[in-house]
Amino acid sequence: MLAVGEHLWGSVDERTRRMTSAFSGGLGGTHAELCGALSGGAMIIGALNGRADLTENNAACKALAARYREAFLARFGMTICSDLRSHGYGGDGIPCAVLVEQAVEVLLGVLAEAGY
Numbered sequence: 723m724l725a726v727g728e729h730l731w732g733s734v735d736e737r738t739r740r741m742t743s744a745f746s747g748g749l750g751g752t753h754a755e756l757c758g759a760l761s762g763g764a765m766i767i768g769a770l771n772g773r774a775d776l777t778e779n780n781a782a783c784k785a786l787a788a789r790y791r792e793a794f795l796a797r798f799g800m801t802i803c804s805d806l807r808s809h810g811y812g813g814d815g816i817p818c819a820v821l822v823e824q825a826v827e828v829l830l831g832v833l834a835e836a837g838y
Contacts, residue, residue, distance in 0.1 A: 748803030
């Protein structure tokens with residue numbers, strides 16, 4: 723997902739790179755939570771049109787994140803890291819890098835539909 727950020731903005735600052743590190747392998751590498759690629763995509767969506775303070779309307783950001791989740795679910799059939807692993811992604815199966823690449827394609831499609 724950092725590559726998507728670089729594609730959109732030309733570069734991603736070090737702090738943002740560090741912030742995203744905890745999402746790989748599900749939260750904290752536990753494989754028990756939301757897929758890191760899905761989390762990373764939601765972060766990209768937030769960076770594009772999330773609110774900066776509580777007085778701003780967050781509805782468009784939430785709607786786009788929900789659309790990404792729906793498209794991710796349609797593509798992979800699940801959103802939880804451990805479920806994806808049990809269906810062949812990560813570990814000794816299909817490398818997570820393949821899933822991330824496909825998740826990026828899904829995200830870029832959702833963003834294109836939204837005019838980004």
